[in-house]
Amino acid sequence: MNHLIQVQKLNDEALGQILRELAELAFQARFNVAPNPCVGAAVLSRGQIVGRGIHHYWGGPHAEVEALKQAASSSTPMGEWDTMVVTLEPCSSTGKTPPCVDAVLESGIKHVVLGSLDPDPRHRGRAVELLESAGVEVTVLNPGLGPNYPWGLPDLAQHFLDWNQVERLRRPRPWNIAKWAQTRTGQLTPPEDIGEGRWISGPDSLAEVQVLRGRVDAIVTGIGTVKTDDPRLSVRAPGDVSKPPMRVVFDSYLHMSPEARMLEPVAPSALDAGQEAAGPVVIFTRPGPEPVRTRELMAKGAEIVALPPDDDGCLSLWAASEWLWQRGVRRSLLESGPTLVKSFMEHNLVDQVRVYSGDVSGGRGTSLASLLAGGRPKARLHRECGPDGVLEYFR
Ligand SMILES: NC(=O)c1ccc[n+]([C@@H]2O[C@H](COP(=O)([O-])OP(=O)(O)OC[C@H]3O[C@@H](n4cnc5c(N)ncnc54)[C@H](OP(=O)(O)O)[C@@H]3O)[C@@H](O)[C@H]2O)c1
Structure with a gap:
């Protein structure tokens, strides 16, 4: 997808506000998605949200896919989508659903803003690498997983952080x-x-x-x-x-x-x-x-x-x-x-x-x-x- 428009960058405060709103929505589904994390995503065009999505239930579509689907049903054509904001690094491997990083790449979006990196050491940073090597700019607001903005991963999905601790991964x-x-x-x-x-x-x-x-x-x-x-x-x-x-x-x-x-x-x-x-x-x-x-x-x-x-x-x-x-x-x-x-x-x-x-x-x-x-x-x-x-x- 060849984008003709310029990516319009939002400041950290505006991004934090979008992330907080997405996180609050995603948190409502916590018992339906666990042990998966609660995740929310938004597609932006010129600073405006044109699609939002959350991960609704375990085994169901991920937040990024839901947001892209909603954006596709908006009046803004795909060629004008410039940014995706997502509370957590997209998945890069096939689980119950195909990797979200592929869906983001196919959309032609040029800038991805992440609330947190994936805490699972097996996947952490992998989606960032894949996106960057395809020419997508990635901004990570909260690389250390700490609560840099309200509703960071510890607030949003503590169950997921606990579930991914090394001792537990050793005995699945x-x-x-x-x-x-x-x-x-x-x-x-x-x-x-x-x-x-x-x-x-x-x-x-x-x-x-x-x-x-x-x-x-x-x-x-x-x-x-x-x-x-x-x-x-x-x-x-x-x-x-x-x-x-x-x-x-x-x-x-x-x-x-x-x-x-x-x-x-x-x-x-x-x-x-x-x-x-x-x-x-x-x-x-x-x-x-x-x-x-x-x-x-x-x-x-x-x-x-x-x-x-x-x-x-x-x-x-x-x-x-x-x-x-x-x-x-x-x-x-x-x-x-x-x-x-x-x-x-x-x-x-x-x-x-x-x-x-x-x-x-x-x-x-x-x-x-x-x-x-x-x-x-x-x-x-x-x-x-x-x-x-x-x-x-x-x-
Ligand atoms: N309200 C609800 O949501 C709900 C749901 C289900 C049942 N119930 C009710 O619960 C009642 C039955 O209760 P229950 O406590 O007898 O049934 P249960 O918990 O379903 O079954 C208990 C049996 O499981 C076996 N068992 C095998 N390995 C076990 C282990 N490691 N730890 C514990 N048990 C093990 C034991 O029998 P063995 O030693 O013979 O193997 C034990 O007596 C019924 O009245 C039923 O209607 C209510």
């Missing part, structure tokens, strides 16, 4: 989101006479959970939940049914029934209509002979994986995490009863929490209220979803 595992619905007293099972003894949250919350299921690689539960609720753990509309996540059950003694609903195929009518889809079933269990049950479950399509026990005699959650990582699971949703949630928490394997509090008094089973009271929640958000209260935070 999926990002785990623990999600549950609880009564006012923190119990995950309502009184028997409410919600068929099973449902705590309302239809809006249930629909949100389907969307969340469509944006993870695995849904994890324990045999306690399978025995009591017999869930399908499928993805249903409005969730994205195009790549249904793997369904994982922790079941030390292979108590799972071959008749469990999880092992039934999705009804062809729902599948064909794009209303429901279900991923493969994996059962983590102890090593040891359960040949008949193993055969029955495998005949129903389940994969049986033997895991070593931990020091406490339970299936090793770390070994499970490593197995899941090897299988390509990067973002995982824990939808179990209180026993497995507590285990994951105690092993520091929960990165993000989403709790729906229903308008229900009392309840049965262990309360997780004390779990919510402890720890140091980060970037906490309280919101409403229909009649339910929702609490989200990073651990």
Whole structure:
């Protein structure tokens, strides 16, 4: 793209103002994008913003691509776009989406202003090099990652900085989101006479959970939940049914029934209509002979994986995490009863929490209220979803 216009440079104060506005927008999506960073981008023409975008959800288009898309639908022709402002160095490798640096280069933009360099040592500075070697001028406002301007990376995406620390990169595992619905007293099972003894949250919350299921690689539960609720753990509309996540059950003694609903195929009518889809079933269990049950479950399509026990005699959650990582699971949703949630928490394997509090008094089973009271929640958000209260935070 041959640009005929001059790049109009803004001063640092004006750029800081744009970055702050983009950062505030991007931060609103923090729980949908994690473990990715919150990123906002804008395309400018002669000092005016002609397209804005943020990274909305994990696996979805990045902020730069969204901003370029919005600019393309503006009345300003591509040949007049001169600058891109983006809160974080664009990605330069293919992940869930193609590298953003390619999209920036294709747009013909001549000046890129970055809020911060990529903190990941494997990628840091690479996009800058690629852009500069293609003749694009790059200005980095905050090379040291410190808070040089309000809403620097530590404010905007501390979860991403923590997730990219060297010690964690050495032992890779999926990002785990623990999600549950609880009564006012923190119990995950309502009184028997409410919600068929099973449902705590309302239809809006249930629909949100389907969307969340469509944006993870695995849904994890324990045999306690399978025995009591017999869930399908499928993805249903409005969730994205195009790549249904793997369904994982922790079941030390292979108590799972071959008749469990999880092992039934999705009804062809729902599948064909794009209303429901279900991923493969994996059962983590102890090593040891359960040949008949193993055969029955495998005949129903389940994969049986033997895991070593931990020091406490339970299936090793770390070994499970490593197995899941090897299988390509990067973002995982824990939808179990209180026993497995507590285990994951105690092993520091929960990165993000989403709790729906229903308008229900009392309840049965262990309360997780004390779990919510402890720890140091980060970037906490309280919101409403229909009649339910929702609490989200990073651990
Ligand atoms: N409100 C909600 O969001 C929600 C969600 C799900 C379930 N629930 C409710 O929760 C209740 C079931 O609770 P639950 O605590 O029994 O079920 P759970 O947490 O789903 O499953 C617990 C079982 O998982 C197995 N397990 C295997 N490895 C483990 C490990 N490393 N750490 C911990 N457990 C491990 C254990 O059985 P083995 O020793 O036999 O392997 C353990 O008893 C039901 O009433 C259900 O309706 C509520």
